[in-house]
Amino acid sequence: MSFRNDFLEKLFHRKGGIKLGLGRIASAFPLIMEKKIPVYHVAGTNGKGTAVYAVSHILTSNGYVTGRFISPHLYDYNERISVDGTDITDPEIVDIYRYIEKKVPDFEELSFFEITLLIAWRHFEMKGCDRAVMEVGLGGRLDATNVIDWPKTDIITSIGFDHMHILGDTLEKIAFEKLGIIKKGDLVILGYGHGPEFGGWLESEAYSRGADKVLISRCHEIQTDMMDLSADQKNNIALACCAVKMTEKDITVPDFSQIKLPGRFEEIMPGIIIDVAHNSPAIASVVSHIRAKGLKVTVLYGAMKDKDISAVTEILAGITDDIFVVSLDAESRGAQVKDIVERSGEAVRPKLRYFENDEKTILAALGCAGDKGHKLLVTGSFHTIEKFVRSGIGFDKVIR
DSSP, rough: OOIIIHHHHHHTTTSSOOOOOOHHHHHHHHHHHSSSSOOEEEEOOSSHHHHHHHHHHHHHHOOOOOOOEEESSOOOOGGGEEEEEEOOOHHHHHHHHHHHHHHHHTTTGGGHHHHHHHHHHHHHHHTTTTTEEEOOOSSSSTTGGGOOSSOOOOOOOOOOSSHHHOOOSSSSHHHHHHHHOOTTOOOOEOOSSSOOHHHHHHHHHHHHHHSSSEEOOOOOOOOOTTTTTTHHHHHHHEEEEEHHHHSSSSOOOOOOTOOOTTTTTTTEEEEEEEEEOOOOHHHHHHHHHHHHHTEEEEEOOOOOTTOOOOHHHHHHTTTSOOOOOOOTTTTTTTTOOOHHHHHTTTTOOOOOOOSSSHHHHHHHHHHHHHTTTTTEEEEEEEHHHHHHHHTTSSOOOGOO
């Protein structure tokens, strides 16, 4: 069986949509888990990825063998599970999968995400991890990562409007889901910037859920050259520093000037920037960073159906006259070009560019950026980045 074409394809097809709830994983996890590794649990609307990579960087730099679990992946499934920055290998995935298949009686009921989480935990144990950094997949309260029930360090990066059809249509409802990762005895680090009233409410809610200590992070001094990072990235790295320094003893904050943040305003080749921003607050942050750097950009944009496409395209239209739009499939959850056009405001539509197929649209976006001397910003979703890179239009060298 080919790993890429057969094994992974079978695993991906287990998705069956998002399956929230802890019933299945709560039964399976104790059959796999042999060691209670100290955990950093990261939730939030935006900034989770930056915080996860930053916490992992700090811990590894200080000699801790560190497991990292992220979702979704950017280019390759194996990115989801790594130890000290080295991704799990294909044979390791298959071996652990087979082990779990034998250990869990209700294996067939597990979702794609739940199996991936179990593979990650088993891998961390086998590699002798001292710490695990776990990114919440969606929400928090009903996310499979919430199966971890021993005291841990929780990082809540931000609370904003996203996945409202699942998490709720107010900040309080969304916060209820995000704060659901907090267990009795946890240390909780809250991102700042929510305002005193809402921030105070978040702090009170965290304590009511059993938190041992709650800190609202401020932007601590980080002794490094971070000029190429956005303000939000710097804030989330500061948040990570605060969390680790409050949890561990004798921590030395490492240099962050060379930290790799895949898909976070990452220039993968000269003139081509990818960013996985997928909702209006994240896009607004990217646009603010572009303005601060004085960049001229052409945009390639694709989105999932559940996003506020009208708001996002309006924000993007503020920095460019050329927004090239492509369709996404992503298990039929992706928006088509016609959806993006129809859901964009009338003032934005003249700036939207598209052709009879996505390949021609991508080629035209590259040509437009080149002709105008612009950077090409590829954004809107992890799936947009994957589509662009895997199109193979001159960028096969960035595919793993």
